[in-house]
Amino acid sequence: ENSRGEESQIVSSNKFPCGLVHQMLQDFLSSRLEAVGYSAPSCGGLVKALSEEVKALVRTVCPDRYRLVCTVALGQLGPEGQQGYGGLVLASRSLWDPHTDTCVAHTYRSQEMFCTANVFAVYFE
Known part of the structure; x- marks a missing residue:
């Protein structure tokens, strides 16, 4: 039977690599989307594929x-580079353990679209 201190040491040795994952998201979205233009009919399939990828x-790179x-959200940029035509705000909220669980997000923007990828990492005991 572990005390809370021993359990914390075990968890911290297998900590989720937030910095590395953020860099991976940035590199992946840039390379995957740099030649892609916005097309409403193809967004559903693209978002599903991006999420799986x-x-x-x-x-x-994730501990076991x-x-x-x-999650991935993709949309068209409106006039003057605004997200959508009236603005779009993405928000998320979860119940989890702040000592072990975390999330990483990155938004890619081109002249005509934006794409936000979120990765939620939940520690499983």
């Missing part, structure tokens, strides 16, 4: 005890 990519939830 992000999850597979992050899994390569973490479960991943990946």
Whole structure:
């Protein structure tokens, strides 16, 4: 039976690599989307594919005890580079353990679209 101190040492030795994952998201979205233009009919399939690709990519550096939830939002930029025509605000909220669980997000922007990828990493005991 572990005390809370021993459990914290175990968790910290397998900490989720937030900085590395953020860099991976930045590199991935830039390379994957730099030649892609906004097309409303193809957004659904693209978002689904990007979400699966992000999850597979992050899994390569994720400690085994973490479960991943990946979301991707993609939209058209309006006049003067605004997100949508009236603005769009993305927000998320979860109940979790602030000592072990975390999230990483990155937004890619081109002249005509934006794409936000979120990775939620939840420690599984």
